[in-house]
Structure formats: structure tokens, C-alpha cells
Amino acid sequence: MIVRAKTPARSLLATVLTGSVLATLSFSALAQEREAPPLRLVQEIPLPGVQGRLDHFTIDPKRKRVIFSGLGNDSVQVVDAFAGRQIRQIDGLSQPQGSLYVPETDTLYVANSADGNLNIYNGTSFALIKRINFGPGSDPDNLRYDAAAKRVYLGYGEGAIAAIDATTNERVGTDFKFKGHPEGFQLEKNGPRIFVNIADEKLIAVIDRKTGKMSEWKLPPGHAANFPMVLDEARRRVIIGTRKPSRVTVYNMDTGAVVASLPSTGDMDDIFYDGDRQRIYVAGGEGFVSVFQQIDADHYKDMGKFASALGARTGVWYVSRDRLYLAAPPAGGLGARILVFEPQTD
Structure with a gap:
């Protein structure tokens, strides 16, 4: 007759717990790795x-x-x-x-x-x-x-x-x-237009630098103080920031239609587009950088605000x-x- 040694209940419990802890730690480490800040x-x-x-x-x-x-x-x-x-x-x-x-x-x-x-x-x-x-x-x-x-x-x-x-x-x-002091503006590289933030008038002026003809895009209702701007020409998008309220707003470059608007860090003065990662970085004087991931031309994910320094805008x-x-x-x-x-x- 073959006698098999029984595993003690305490030892079995320890084995189960150890495996559970290791699994939890592994999951936690994986989650932390996935949740690593984008900057x-x-x-x-x-x-x-x-x-x-x-x-x-x-x-x-x-x-x-x-x-x-x-x-x-x-x-x-x-x-x-x-x-x-x-x-x-x-x-x-x-x-x-x-x-x-x-x-x-x-x-x-x-x-x-x-x-x-x-x-x-x-x-x-x-x-x-x-x-x-x-x-x-x-x-x-x-x-x-x-x-x-x-x-x-x-x-x-x-x-x-x-x-x-x-x-x-x-x-x-x-x-x-045009009417109003020009704040942030950008030149279209693959076309003749200049896009100009005019905060005093709560609008964007769109100027053809060959003909001088101009059109205007209004800010969304309740938005004001549009200072920074950047272009995503590959996806035909104009990206601006407003201070009142603190938001990033994305326009269709060809139609002037607003396609997205998201809350952002405050007191912004510069905004940047990372074409390789398709990300937007917003420098806010309140002491944070907001990061947005572009899902596609019309959809953006808020990746959070990350500490910089007071006044770093x-x-x-x-x-x-x-x-x-x-x-x-x-x-x-x-x-x-x-x-x-x-x-x-x-």
C-alpha cells in the first residue's frame, strides 16, 4: 500500500495566500506600468x-x-x-x-x-x-x-x-x-492661411496670406480668452486653448466646426502637438501640464494633469x-x- 503524505492545512493555506499575494503584486505592478504618467x-x-x-x-x-x-x-x-x-x-x-x-x-x-x-x-x-x-x-x-x-x-x-x-x-x-490684438497664431504649411487667436473678440480669424481675404470662427458659447494655438495639419485640425473656462478646443481646419472640447490646466499660454504620439501638451501657469491623447481626428482622451511649476506657462x-x-x-x-x-x- 502506498501511503501519500498529507499537506498540512496551514501549509496549504500559506501556499494559497502566497500565490494570491504574488498574483496581486503582479497585477499591481502591471497596472502601475500601464498607468505610468505620459510625461x-x-x-x-x-x-x-x-x-x-x-x-x-x-x-x-x-x-x-x-x-x-x-x-x-x-x-x-x-x-x-x-x-x-x-x-x-x-x-x-x-x-x-x-x-x-x-x-x-x-x-x-x-x-x-x-x-x-x-x-x-x-x-x-x-x-x-x-x-x-x-x-x-x-x-x-x-x-x-x-x-x-x-x-x-x-x-x-x-x-x-x-x-x-x-x-x-x-x-x-x-x-x-483685423479687429483686436493678435495672440497666438499659426501659419498653414501646406496652404496659404494664417489662423489667428483674437481674444478681445472671442474669435479666430482665418486669413489667406495670398489674397488677404478673411473669415471668422467664433468660440463656443461661454468661452473666452483664447491665447495659445497649434495646428495638426495631418488631420486637418486647429487646436486652441481658452482661459475662461480652461479648456482645449479642436476645430476642423476646413469647415471651422468644433469637433471636441475638454477641460484643461489653467492660465495657459502655450500649447504643443506631439505628432509622433498624437498628443497635445498644454502649459498652465497654475503649475501643471495637461496631456491629451488623440484617438482620431475628432476624439481625444484626457490623460491627466501633471505637476510642473507655478507660472510655467x-x-x-x-x-x-x-x-x-x-x-x-x-x-x-x-x-x-x-x-x-x-x-x-x-
Whole structure:
């Protein structure tokens, strides 16, 4: 007769419990892995001596430099993105807002809101080449570049966008006119249109830069303070942010119809589109970055809000480095710095 040893009840219970715990731990680890945040802070670059508000960014891709306006201390800051350090400060500006680097001419353009000047610098030496004045109270702001036409576009005043020939640095053509100061605007790369946020009028102006013809898209009822904008040309979408209420709203680029609108981080001033991941990043001055996943052209998933820093509402999506750079002004005992985020993919 073969006698089989019985497993003690306590030992059997321990085995079951151990397996259950391991299964729970495995499931928990898997869940955590799946729920990993879409952005991870990977670097902080200190900005010694920089004070006050920090404004719009541009990139020098050849030298791997991130350049932005230090509106609060009348400067332009130049950061080596590869080395992760501040390498230059251009002083003597007058509340600079927009900044734009043009690689073809190795030229840096900086719009000064206080004195109405567009300062033009050599991109290597940062020597001042020229100033173009737009008049007192003109509040020059955002800058964009049309590489095909070699034209720089500047939004200013109570409703105008001017064109500057990037090869001669002379104003060309007739300014596009409309009602209300232009906030964030974008140039269509595969077409002739300019899309302009006009917060004062609660609308988006759509301008044909070849013919000058203009149409208007209204904001959804109850929406106001539309400042940032980005384009998703591949899916024919215009993406804007409003501060009142804090939302991201998506328009059909061809019809002007609203296809989606979602709550977002507050006090936003920049919005970015990650074409590789089909994600939207919104920089909010309340101290968070909102992330949205594009399911398809008309549907978007809110992936959450993730901590940045108080006042960090401007930055740049650096495509070739696959990083999001945000400017954090001095706050809470911490000095000014650049926050560098790396996107995470499940």
C-alpha cells in the first residue's frame, strides 16, 4: 500500500495566500506600468540671475539651443540644450515677448512690447543687426516663419500682422488688418492661411496670406480668452486653448466646426502637438501640464494633469530631441529654471 503524505492545512493555506499575494503584486505592478504618467521630468536647468516673467521660445536646431524671452528682466536667454546650461544672456531689450530663430539666415528676431521694436540679431555673435519700429503702444508679440516664402510674420497692435522679408529684413506687402490684438497664431504649411487667436473678440480669424481675404470662427458659447494655438495639419485640425473656462478646443481646419472640447490646466499660454504620439501638451501657469491623447481626428482622451511649476506657462516642443521645455519663473523660494520633460509611452 502506498501511503501519500498529507499537506498540512496551514501549509496549504500559506501556499494559497502566497500565490494570491504574488498574483496581486503582479497585477499591481502591471497596472502601475500601464498607468505610468505620459510625461516625466528628467532635467532642471538653472537660470542664475533671471527674474520675473518668462515668455515665448524658439530653437536653434543646428547648435541645439533653446532661446526664449526674459520679459521680466528685459533679456533674451540662450540655453545649450545638449549641455543643459545657460550660455548667453542678451541684455538691453524692452519687455521682449516673441522670439524667432531663422536657420536659413542664421538670424534671431525678438519682439519688444514696451518700445515697439522688432530687434534683429546675428544668430552666431548675437550682434544687433537692425531694429524695425512699429510705433508707440504697438505691443509687438508673436512671431512665425514661412520657410517657403522666406517671410517672418509679426502680430502687433490693435489688430495687425506684418510681413518681413527674411533675406533683406525689410517690411514687405500690406499688413493684414483685423479687429483686436493678435495672440497666438499659426501659419498653414501646406496652404496659404494664417489662423489667428483674437481674444478681445472671442474669435479666430482665418486669413489667406495670398489674397488677404478673411473669415471668422467664433468660440463656443461661454468661452473666452483664447491665447495659445497649434495646428495638426495631418488631420486637418486647429487646436486652441481658452482661459475662461480652461479648456482645449479642436476645430476642423476646413469647415471651422468644433469637433471636441475638454477641460484643461489653467492660465495657459502655450500649447504643443506631439505628432509622433498624437498628443497635445498644454502649459498652465497654475503649475501643471495637461496631456491629451488623440484617438482620431475628432476624439481625444484626457490623460491627466501633471505637476510642473507655478507660472510655467510658456515653452517649446523640441521635436528632434523629443523633449518638452518649459520656463519656470522664480517662485516659492526657487530660482528661475527650465523644466525638461520626456514623454513616456506604454
